Amino acid sequence: xEATFYILLAITIVLxxxxxxxxxxxxxxxxxxxxxxxxxxxxVALALYGTMQTxxxxxxxxxxxxxxxxxxxxxxxxxxxxxxxxxxxxxxxxMGSFAFMCAHFCFIVAMAFFVKSSALAxxxxxxxxxxxxxxxxx
Numbered sequence: 001x002e003a004t005f006y007i008l009l010a011i012t013i014v015l016x017x018x019x020x021x022x023x024x025x026x027x028x029x030x031x032x033x034x035x036x037x038x039x040x041x042x043x044v045a046l047a048l049y050g051t052m053q054t055x056x057x058x059x060x061x062x063x064x065x066x067x068x069x070x071x072x073x074x075x076x077x078x079x080x081x082x083x084x085x086x087x088x089x090x091x092x093x094x095m096g097s098f099a100f101m102c103a104h105f106c107f108i109v110a111m112a113f114f115v116k117s118s119a120l121a122x123x124x125x126x127x128x129x130x131x132x133x134x135x136x137x138x
Contacts, residue, residue, distance in 0.1 A: 012039060016043075018035050019036045023035075032080065033077070037073075041073065043072075044069045044070055071100065078099060082096070
C-alpha cells in the first residue's frame with residue numbers, strides 16, 4: 001500500500017506544480033487544462049485509493065469526500081475551459097460554480113457525519129465564513 005500511495009502522491013505533486021508554473025501562460029492554454037485535469041484526476045485517485053485501503057469508502061464520510069472531490073474535478077475542468085473557448089462563458093462559469101457547490105455540499109454533509117454530536121463544529125465554520133465575507137467586502 002505505501003509504495004503505491006507515495007508514488008501517486010509524488011505524481012500528484014509534480015502535476016500540480018507543473019500546472020502552477022504553466023497556468024499563467026496564455027501561449028499554452030491547452031497544456032494548462034491538461035495539467036490541471038491530470039492533477040485533479042490524481043487527487044481523486046489518491047483519495048479513492050486511501051479510502052479503499054482504509055475501508056473508509058464504505059462509510060458515508062469517505063464516500064462523500066470522494067464524491068466531493070469528483071465534483072471538484074468537474075468544476076476544475078469546466079473553469080479551465082473558460083480560457084480556451086469562445087462559447088457562452090456565463091454558462092461555463094455557472095456550470096463550474098454548480099459543480100463546486102455540489103462538492104461543498106458533500107464536504108459539509110461528510111463533516112456533519114464526522115463530528116456527529118457537536119453542533120458547534122458545524123456552526124462555527126459558517127460563522128467564521130460569514131465574518132470573513134463581511135470583512136472582505138468592507
